[in-house]
Amino acid sequence: MAWWENEGLKLSGGKLRIAGRTADAWAASQGTPLFVYSRRRILSNLARLRAAFAPAWSGELRVCYAMKANPFPGILGLLRGEGAWIDAVSPREVRAARAAGFPSSRILFTGTSLGPADLRSAFAMRGLTIAADAAEMIPLMASIRKREFPGRTVRVFIRWNPGLGSGFNPKVITAGERSADGTPIKFGIEEGRVLEAFQAAAAAGFRPVGLHQHLGSGWTADDYPTVVQAVDRMIDMARTVIRSGFDLECLDFGGGFGPRYAEDQRIFPLERYARTLGRAVAKALPGIRAIAVEPGKFLVADAGALLVRVNYLKKSYGNWFACVDAGTFNTLPRTAIYGQAFHQIVNASRPAGRKVPVTVAGHLCETGDVFGKDQPLVVPRPGEVLAILGAGAYGRSMASEFNLRPIAPEVLA
Ligand SMILES: Cc1ncc(COP(=O)(O)O)c(C=O)c1O
Numbered sequence: 001m002a003w004w005e006n007e008g009l010k011l012s013g014g015k016l017r018i019a020g021r022t023a024d025a026w027a028a029s030q031g032t033p034l035f036v037y038s039r040r041r042i043l044s045n046l047a048r049l050r051a052a053f054a055p056a057w058s059g060e061l062r063v064c065y066a067m068k069a070n071p072f073p074g075i076l077g078l079l080r081g082e083g084a085w086i087d088a089v090s091p092r093e094v095r096a097a098r099a100a101g102f103p104s105s106r107i108l109f110t111g112t113s114l115g116p117a118d119l120r121s122a123f124a125m126r127g128l129t130i131a132a133d134a135a136e137m138i139p140l141m142a143s144i145r146k147r148e149f150p151g152r153t154v155r156v157f158i159r160w161n162p163g164l165g166s167g168f169n170p171k172v173i174t175a176g177e178r179s180a181d182g183t184p185i186k187f188g189i190e191e192g193r194v195l196e197a198f199q200a201a202a203a204a205g206f207r208p209v210g211l212h213q214h215l216g217s218g219w220t221a222d223d224y225p226t227v228v229q230a231v232d233r234m235i236d237m238a239r240t241v242i243r244s245g246f247d248l249e250c251l252d253f254g255g256g257f258g259p260r261y262a263e264d265q266r267i268f269p270l271e272r273y274a275r276t277l278g279r280a281v282a283k284a285l286p287g288i289r290a291i292a293v294e295p296g297k298f299l300v301a302d303a304g305a306l307l308v309r310v311n312y313l314k315k316s317y318g319n320w321f322a323c324v325d326a327g328t329f330n331t332l333p334r335t336a337i338y339g340q341a342f343h344q345i346v347n348a349s350r351p352a353g354r355k356v357p358v359t360v361a362g363h364l365c366e367t368g369d370v371f372g373k374d375q376p377l378v379v380p381r382p383g384e385v386l387a388i389l390g391a392g393a394y395g396r397s398m399a400s401e402f403n404l405r406p407i408a409p410e411v412l413a
Helices: 023-030 039-053 073-081 091-099 116-124 137-148 191-203 221-243 270-284 297-303
Strands: 009-012 015-018 034-037 060-066 085-088 107-109 129-132 155-161 207-212 250-252 290-293 304-316 319-324 345-347 355-361 370-378 385-389 410-412
Touching (some): 039 073, 039 270, 091 107, 129 137, 129 207, 137 191, 155 191, 191 221, 207 221, 221 250, 297 304, 345 370, 370 385
Parallel strands (some): 155 207, 207 250, 319 355
């Protein structure tokens, strides 16, 4: 069995099958490029996440799907049916979640740099919970509520920056003072101002009910020590907030759990993390009713593949290229944006055979437009279908019409 096979993605009969159907058949019937997502794999990822917390946390667990990872309506509907919540970051995401049937009471709006129009649309949706990402955001929130929604109950989470962050790339480390490449981190409220933010929110008539943090994305085993330390910091801060008289109902630890993208990846020990977190909160803060997590990648990344067709094989200066009918920046931009991002590529039409290093290159006018560099691949023939794995998260949701190429369609099966 290949390391990447799962409930939705299997090698059988000499072909790659997604949700029981060959990639060739998907490509023939729907065209390429095409995103195919497996329902069964998403459900199994969700079940694993819940099972990880169950032994140590008997209170409510809110799995708030970070829909920025993939807002495909079929996926939203699937997760809604399973009792998930939503982490939305823009008014359009909130509307998409509502259209998929999520009640506003199960949507947490965690946007950053929100302006008057964003806040207006959030307040207009009764029951929505809003996370304040800056102490400086609270006066703006207060003035809009007072002027346009007087007396409206609005539940608020305070997003803080615990001074520690962790992620697979500097661009997605979202807590701490500066990221690994020196970029100042814009998210959350610094430790010394958290209480002030709670007080300001309450004084302005909001109901501050939660404390929120998000440390970064794509955690591996190497991130474990830092993220566990941040659990302790969250608990200390929650204790301070509760002692100051606030009725905290929920601690939201954000997302970041990394799915497996590569065979040699040191996998994040989810079960150990969930057990540590659940026990620590239950012991230290018996009044907390709910823990929230905001998985994006973990739920959907390995449930999706991007199918592309080989236009031709090219050799130049000793390098073999499979030139395909999709681009990275416009279709699955992770490898183009984040140097370390890796996507396993499989010759879906002919997976078995002698493999040679092939660079899978897209159709955009950028040298960085490669899905994989020198990946061992059964030498593709023109017309064959390649599957770019791990494409269920931050693929279509980050896609664009760069070079005026149309955006690839999606199917959930
Ligand atoms: C606030 C917040 N929560 C959750 C996530 C989801 O992260 P991941 O997909 O790594 O789980 C993100 C990602 O950017 C985020 O900004």
